[in-house]
Amino acid sequence: GAGVSQSPRYKVAKRGQDVALRCDPISGHVSLFWYQQALGQGPEFLTYFQNEAQLDKSGLPSDRFFAERPEGSVSTLKIQRTQQEDSAVYLCASSLGAGGYTFGSGTRLTVV
């Protein structure tokens, strides 16, 4: 596609519910990143994939957060047993590997 596509655009989850956020990167982009942006703050790194390999997951805040990219293209960020502090915009970005990052529009997650 022309850009990085994220879905859903908005998600409201009840506390304790599991959610799955999807990122469809630009075709051919090797690198894929997930970021979490709390209201009024800058994005914080969550995890990084190079093709299907998850090379860095140091930013995942707890073991309730899990990301995968099984075929090296589409990625899913899963959050289990959502808590209110998980409410944020989740941004996905992709790149060819040498800069030139393209960000998606994000998924706004609200946990009630």
Added chain:
Amino acid sequence: SQELEQSPQSLIVQEGKNLTINCTSSKTLYGLYWYKQKYGEGLIFLMMLQKGGEEKSHEKITAKLDEKKQQSSLHITASQPSHAGIYLCGADRTGNQFYFGTGTSLTVIP
């Protein structure tokens, strides 16, 4: 600790006024990016700077990277309400991780 500090944290200007946002790094930058974000939405790429002393412009926005490649500024001339949003600088970190500045919230009053 934040490796990229932005200032000011927030800015309120009258339409038509000029403004500058700064991004300062504790380390030499090898690729400095500026993004704009509308509230609650994704990031919009503005410009990328790589060389010391480099300056780029797009419409009424000009970004510069200093010679030492540790500070960048974003200057908006004759601001408009459409310029409102959060401005983020970002940089490459070794290991393919990208990190962001602290952000600057811009409000333009008509």
